[in-house]
Structure formats: C-alpha cells, structure tokens
Amino acid sequence: MPLLSIHDLEVEFRLNDRWVRAVDGVSFSIEPGETLCLVGESGCGKSVTALSIGRLLPEPPARYSGGRIEVEGHDILSMSPRELQRIRGGVVSYVFQEPAAALNPVFRVGSQILETLQIHRPAKATQAEVVRLLGDVGIPDPERRARSYPHELSGGMQQRVMIAMAIATEPRLLIADEPTTALDVTIQAQILELLKDLKQRLGMAILLITHNLGLVGEIADRVAVMYAGQIVETAPVGSLLHAPAHPYTRALIQSVPELGHPRERLIAIPGTVPMPGTWPAGCRFAPRCPVVQDDCRTLAPSLKSIAGNRSVRCPHSAPGSTASS
C-alpha cells in the first residue's frame, strides 16, 4: 500500500462570488521511504496540493471539490478534526520556505521543539531529546542553541530547527515546500545533504516541492511536473532529466543554463505562466508549446501511462533527449 495516494484532487478558491480552480485533477502516490519531487513554476498549484495533504488550507476560501487523498489508506478529506490532528505532525510533518515565519519569535527554539514533543510523543518530551534532535540536524553546540531565540539564528540554522521540529514526531512523510528557496546555494547544499542523510537514517518518505529543476537531480527518486493546476508528467528522476517526454518538461530543462555546459543561447519559453481562472481550453501549454498541433488547442489531453513507469499528458510526446530537439 502506498504511504500517500492522491486521486483526481480538485481544490477551488472563492474569489468574488465564484469558485476558481487552482488544482485540477492531480493524482500521484508516494511509497514508504520514497522521495518524490513536485516541480513547477509559481502559481501552478504545488503548495495548495501540499497543504491539502494535511488539510491545512482554510475552508473557506478553499474547498475540496473533488478527488481523494489517502494517507496509509485513511481518507483525509472525510476525517474528523481529531483524526486529522493525529495525522498532522504525526504521520505527516511539514517544513516551509520561510522558517522565520513558522517559528514563534518570543519563545526559545528548544521550548518550541519540546512543545511539539509534548503533543505528539509525550513519553519522549525531555530536554535531552530536544538536544539530541538539534544535534541530529547538524546544529553545533545544541545545548546552547536550544536556548536561542529564532532571531539569533541565521536563515540556515532556523531551517535546521524547523527540520528538527518536523522529525521530532518521527513522521513517515516529510513534506518540504521550497525549503531552500530563501537560502544561499552554499546553505541550500547543507540542507540538501541533511535531508538526504535523514532520509537514509530515518527511512522516511519525502515530498519535496520546488521550482528549481536542479534540486531534482540531487535528491529525487521520482518526479512529478505540474503546469497550470495539473500534473503533466511523472517519471523516475533519471529518465525525466535525460529523456523528458512532455514538451513543457523539455522546454523547462532547456531554458535554464547548466553550470559547466555553457550554450551559445538559452531557449526561452515564449509567453507567461497562465494563472488559475485563465487556463486556455485544450492543452494548457498549447499557447507556449514549440511542437503544438492543431488539435492541441481544442482537445484537453489526459495523463496517460507510457513505458518505463512514467505518465505524460500530451498525445504528441515521445521521450527524447533535450539535446536533439
């Protein structure tokens, strides 16, 4: 049984007396111990999808207009608040982009971790466990650091504290939403190494959300690419990066320069990312697609399985190397 499975999830927001869909039929699953990267540009629905798993979106303005989310076989969307509480911060923990916003500025970081332990693992709610957790996430001098206030720590250290708090409950799934986006590359590299190490040691699954395709090659087992509220491609990381099937995935890979492989010119994707409420009919990528056909503008393609444990939402796609297109 997968640890997490999402089927045809639809999430809408109330905006000026109408419902605007932000997530439109998203399906994917995560096996125990697996790392899945959810990739896409801003506004495509990554965070909304992630928050739906713990049912953390405020309802209203949000509503779940369709689909199912199962964690260890339990249906999240029909759970009582009590049952949800057990899932959040128990089976599933979150790490967000801005640790400074997630930490309480007036309490020492150690006492914030202790509080998490008291709620979810009362038997282990001790100062020693707090110090062990801080040490586990690579914070030097953890006894002293436990007494620090959040503002006394750098962005990288704050993110380590957030991770310590997230793993305090021994989750089976860690959802990390752009955890390194606000950090320098040097600190990003530290956090990535930490996540890889924790995944090894604790055997937890990770859902890593990022707009940066570069991170995918560093940590993912499998990748799901989102565009305009939908998954357009899922594949094991190697085949996705080396033989992307969907024209959007291919274009995304070609539009970023890669260190050590300088090119004469970048291949830009024309136009802009369409926001919810303005998605075009037919294939949503059609107006920007370099290989668009006539039928793309009218027929909305579905996500179809193809060979190699992959799926793709484009009838005209074939896995191909980015170099040859």
Add this chain to the structure above:
Amino acid sequence: MPLLELESLQVRFPVERGFFGRGTRVVHAVEDLSLTVAAGEAVGLVGESGCGKTTLGRALLRLIEPTSGTIRFNGEDITHLPAGELRSRRRQFQMIFQDPFGSLNPRLTVGQSLAEPLEIHGIASTPAERAERIATLLRSVGLHADHADRYPHEFSGGQRQRIVIARALAVEPKLLVCDEPVSALDVSVQAQVVNLLQDLQRERGVALLFISHDLAVVEHLCQRVAVMYLGRVVELGPAREVCRRPSHPYTAALLSAVPTLDATSRQKRIVLRGDPPSPIDPPSGCPFHPRCPIAQDRCRSERPALREIQPGRWSACWVEADQLKGRS
C-alpha cells in the same frame, strides 16, 4: 582604457550597537575592491548574500557615497564629482534592480515612465520624436509600441523587467549595472530576460556588470567573473575558465554547491560549514579561513592579496594560487 575602473573602493556603514552596547560599530560592506569593466564587456559579480554586491553596485553609480577609493568612468575620476555634474554623466550608466514591481511608478503609463529619462536628459525634444523613440525602445525589448498606453499592473513580472530595461536603455547607456535582474522571475521567463541582456551586450555593445547569485547564468552570459567574499574580490578571471577550474577554495565550494541535473557525475561535493562571518568583525588573516577546508596557520594571521597567478587570472589565497600555477 577601461570603461569603468574601481580602485581600492571601500564602503563602510556605521551601525548602532545593540541595546546595551555603547557607541557605534562599522559594517565593512566593501573593502579595498579593485575591478574594471571594459567597453562592451559583461562582467559577473557573484557571492553569498551579504557579501557586498548590491553595495558595490550602488556605490559605483554614486547612489551611496564610498568611504574611500576611486571610481573612474571613461578615464574621468567621478568619485567626488558634485551632484550637478554627476547628473550629466548618469546618462552613461544605469542600474536595474531585482524587483521589477518596485522599480516602476504604478500611476504612470509605461510611455510616461519611458518619457521621463528622455525629458531629463533632453534626448527627444518634440512629442512626436519622443513617441517614436518610446515605440522603438519597447520593440527593442520585445514589447509592442501600443504597450506605451498601459499601466505596470497590466504586465507580468517578465514583461515589467523588460520595461525597466527599456527605461534604462532610453538614455543609451554605456554600462548597465544589473542587480539580480532575473531572480524574482519564473524559471521559464528568466531565459527571455537573459537573452535580451545578451543581445544588448553583443549587438549594441552595452557593457554589463551582472550581479547574481546564480553561477550558471553568469557563466552563460559573462566574459569575466569576480567572486566576492566579505566585501572583497577573492577570485577574478574569464568566466568559463573560473567555472571549469576554480583557483580559490571559496570559488570551488560555491561551484560545488550549485545543484546540477547530473548529480551522479559530480565529484564529491565540498559542503561549506556554517554561514559567512559578520562583516562587522571580519576575521583576521584570510577572511575565508574559518570556513576554508584547506586553511593553514598562515591563513589565520596574514591576509593574502589578490594576485595575478596567470595572465588574466587573479586569486587571493595562500595555498591554491601556487597550486594552479604549478598545474598549468
């Protein structure tokens, strides 16, 4: 003669001490920094946040006053040029910022925003000439002439950044200082702006000082790169050579931290410990020594100068510079 020449530039900010402290302390934002940009050249400036990139960019345009050092533009010392005279030189150097939202006045149409610099510098004198010039500018950045009548909020982030670039180009500058110009844009749109800057540099000969934390973009766009650490240049050289064969251990660590699509092919990553030290009390000796994986005794007490270790390649490190020399 270089277009821009910075000699031993220094920018320090006095800051109040903490609640209980007494007197002021000093942020060493830019220290003893020398750098040139040739006419039509693209030079990248990279380094972790807080290393002084923005301060350097603003100081060289005299948007903030340097504490000491010399700024020469076209051979003329402009370090102490009075404001009135400076204005006439400003035509030649323009700056664009990361945030294309904050850089445009929301109450002005795009056309009005573009007309402003033309008026200030008396470039196109009749309304007809001005309209013609604005249309040409918009087309040169891939927008339409009739976009002139619209307001900034009607445009996407990438389009707005192109409007900001069009406005900077209105005065036909010789140097464009770009401070993280694509960082706030969507990945698929970044390439549009990078390509536009590349065209300006190659086809119109506009020199770029391109400030970025993205080494891959710098390698792609720039001929030379300067790597900054705690206010100083620690490595300088041709961008592709520096990225392929870094000399300074900080450059090597920075490069090795960049995520790549092909992680399996990379050699073992050098993970730097900790954060950069505070520029309020920079470390003695080599500023990088507390995080340097190969630091030696000498590094803790004596600061290595930026030395030319090969023609065109400069490095400020006691150890690596010798090795690179030996290897070549």
